[in-house]
Amino acid sequence: MATQKTFLVISALGEDNPGLVNQLSRAILDYGCNIEDSRMTVLGGEFAAMLLVEGRWNALAKVENGLPEIGRQLGMAVFCKRTGERATGKNLLPYAVDVVAKDHPGIVNNLAAFFAERSINIEDMATSTYAAAHTGTPMFSVHMTVGIPADLHIAGLREEFMDYCDGLNLDAVLEPLKG
Structure with a gap:
């Protein structure tokens, strides 16, 4: 046992x-x-x-x-x-989310709201700021791992997410976590 x-x-x-x-x-x-x-x-x-x-x-x-x-x-x-040990068996698919944009307040909150409204858990997140090459424009990047329920239509979610990010002028990628 x-x-x-x-x-x-x-x-x-x-x-x-x-x-x-x-x-x-x-x-x-x-x-x-x-x-x-x-x-x-x-x-x-x-x-x-x-x-x-x-x-x-x-x-x-x-x-x-x-x-x-x-x-x-x-x-x-x-x-x-x-x-204790992390609960398993929730039938979640690990996906990576990468977002880059001109730095401005609210980026993390907007992303968190998008996933929270769909009951998608953010499992890991790292953010950073940096100056864009050549112009020095303040940039912001986010990398996160999310657990997407296996019964959720991924193509539909990806389209919603990309439209949402386009509306906020965020350059984004949502793809299966590799490795």
């Missing part, structure tokens, strides 16, 4: 300094746990990390109890929450 894995989601935020990933991952390893999944990035001058840590219940309890001290040592605000 397979046992249900137990996880801890850790969110950490603090001033960016070399060695933070090493120190944070070492502390988790020292408590007997493993980082199963993570997202780490520098936003402005701050380092942000979200970690999915797996371990036996007692090792996770040690991590939970040790996080305030780890946060103090690293100069980071650290939060955690217990979770």
